[in-house]
Amino acid sequence: MSLSITLRVEARDVELELTVPAGExxxxxxxxxxGKSTVLEVAAGVVPADPGRVVVGxxxxxxxxxxxxxxxxxxxxxxxxxxLSVLDNVAxxxxxxxxxxxxxxxxxxxxxxxxxxADLADRRPASLSGGQAQRVAxxxxxxxxxxxxxxxEPIAALDVTVVPEIRHLLRDVLADRTAVVVTHDVLDALxxxxxxxxxxxxxxxxxxxxxxxxxxxxxxFGARVAGLxxxxxxxxxxAVQASLVVVGESSEPIPEGAAAVxxxxxxxxxxxxxxxxGSPRNTWPATVRSLEPLxxxxxxxxxxxxxxxxxxxxxxxxxxxxxxxxxAVKATEVALHPA
Amino acid sequence: MTLPRWVLAPAALGALLVLLPxxxxxxxxxxxxxxxxxxxxxxxxxxxxxxxxSAAATLACVVLGVPMALVxxxxxxxxxxxxxxLVLLPxVLPPVVGGIALLYTxxxxxxxxxxxxxxxxxxxxxxxAVVLAQTFVALPFLVLSLEGTLRSADxxxxxxxxxxxxxxxxxxxxxxLPxVLPxxxxxxxLSFARALGExxxxxxxxGSLQGTTRxxxxxxYLQRETDPDAAVALSLVLVVVAVVVIALVRxxxxxxx
Numbered sequence: 001m002s003l004s005i006t007l008r009v010e011a012r013d014v015e016l017e018l019t020v021p022a023g024e025x026x027x028x029x030x031x032x033x034x035g036k037s038t039v040l041e042v043a044a045g046v047v048p049a050d051p052g053r054v055v056v057g058x059x060x061x062x063x064x065x066x067x068x069x070x071x072x073x074x075x076x077x078x079x080x081x082x083x084l085s086v087l088d089n090v091a092x093x094x095x096x097x098x099x100x101x102x103x104x105x106x107x108x109x110x111x112x113x114x115x116x117x118a119d120l121a122d123r124r125p126a127s128l129s130g131g132q133a134q135r136v137a138x139x140x141x142x143x144x145x146x147x148x149x150x151x152x153e154p155i156a157a158l159d160v161t162v163v164p165e166i167r168h169l170l171r172d173v174l175a176d177r178t179a180v181v182v183t184h185d186v187l188d189a190l191x192x193x194x195x196x197x198x199x200x201x202x203x204x205x206x207x208x209x210x211x212x213x214x215x216x217x218x219x220x221f222g223a224r225v226a227g228l229x230x231x232x233x234x235x236x237x238x239a240v241q242a243s244l245v246v247v248g249e250s251s252e253p254i255p256e257g258a259a260a261v262x263x264x265x266x267x268x269x270x271x272x273x274x275x276x277x278g279s280p281r282n283t284w285p286a287t288v289r290s291l292e293p294l295x296x297x298x299x300x301x302x303x304x305x306x307x308x309x310x311x312x313x314x315x316x317x318x319x320x321x322x323x324x325x326x327x328a329v330k331a332t333e334v335a336l337h338p339a
Numbered sequence: 340m341t342l343p344r345w346v347l348a349p350a351a352l353g354a355l356l357v358l359l360p361x362x363x364x365x366x367x368x369x370x371x372x373x374x375x376x377x378x379x380x381x382x383x384x385x386x387x388x389x390x391x392x393s394a395a396a397t398l399a400c401v402v403l404g405v406p407m408a409l410v411x412x413x414x415x416x417x418x419x420x421x422x423x424x425l426v427l428l429p430x431v432l433p434p435v436v437g438g439i440a441l442l443y444t445x446x447x448x449x450x451x452x453x454x455x456x457x458x459x460x461x462x463x464x465x466x467x468a469v470v471l472a473q474t475f476v477a478l479p480f481l482v483l484s485l486e487g488t489l490r491s492a493d494x495x496x497x498x499x500x501x502x503x504x505x506x507x508x509x510x511x512x513x514x515x516l517p518x519v520l521p522x523x524x525x526x527x528x529l530s531f532a533r534a535l536g537e538x539x540x541x542x543x544x545x546g547s548l549q550g551t552t553r554x555x556x557x558x559x560y561l562q563r564e565t566d567p568d569a570a571v572a573l574s575l576v577l578v579v580v581a582v583v584v585i586a587l588v589r590x591x592x593x594x595x596x
Binding site for chain 1: 496498501
């Protein structure tokens, strides 16, 4: 199911278009108050598109009430119903769509197993930890079999210690789903989304594949949060292997041979004319492509990755397009993530 | 929190003000003749009538008051504030004034009296009038109390329920009402208690016909003139009924009232 939204909410001065191809996840990023949440509220039918259109899988649902849209919502807070058991919270969706009590509970049990909480089925939401509650909320949203899943900062309110596991679970369940995730976290976008759109002042200012937008942002916001070096490849022997091999540290286990991405800041990249002494784990020969001023530094773009150096280093090394250099990055400066 | 000691004195005085009259009344009960006094035909009829009419009035309060509270808490329309104040008017109005207002609405020569008469229904001075009068005075208790509860409930639960496929009626039944259930229960008890004690509006609008409109409070007032012992005995019955009702409704929820 694809999702396409055209909206104009004059009261909030938001006007934009968004299309999510079937099976893809789009991350909506942008500063606070840019209109990110309005996109979800319009998609869910809480706020009218005014004038505009919301189309889910070819079906125009602009005037269809929330409960018949086939959109699931996962918010920052789990919002579990306190008067129902964990199992009945998850069974709420199937029950509402007309399944019997027994059948709904069977479906709910399957989903609780999927999120690893089958043994908490009879508990009350009040007795769960924050991470457990969000897992239940994920199971509940999916048990309703939404055609499109909307996620509003699904990780932002969680304790940092449970963030990696919830992100892992979300990546798992979002793999083949059509979804929109509003986030301000580059890592969320990186690990969950195929594409990123950036919203500023209620307008869409940038859109593209996640790695492109995060590596070469054109919008002001994108540049502030991103501008990172991203290398996509396969994970082998503790490194991401692509046209270059990038050694780094991973926050969660990555299976051997799985798709992964290495992320590091251009400021962490040192530029040398010859292979440096010492032991930076990553050294790559590269050719300088361009130099651009970036505040008090110069961004050196090469055929591989970008490096930020001081103007005096540019002068000392006589850097210019075409110059052959050796780039070096410490492994501790590189974060590896499953992609 | 540690309370300053001096608070205990006025608190004890207040408790005394409530309990002492009750004790004084119980002290005057003629236990030897108690059963005879409360089981006379007129007393039994009054008690049964009171319970029946109060139950009916409470039901009416729930059926009409819950939707009213929902509309007041969850919608916005011009004049809402004024409407809310007017709906709550019976709360501050002397009941006898309410009775007169009802009389000029449903009475034989009232606003709607002619219409009902044409249909062959006479409301004033009937058991229906008792229920109407009780509903009139008890309804604001339920609406006011439930609206407050509804306003403090988190509306995002309802949005999430809708995205899970629940239509407005399902959301109301499975989310909104369960979330405010403790508030609804106490609001219902309040209105039942108010209906049970109704006197002024009933007397004015429904009169005092034995077995038809003479509820227990009216019977007590009447007996006080002729047979004070019977009035005291019946008062005790009313106290016991009130205590039993509160205990019954509170028990299943472990005292979350």
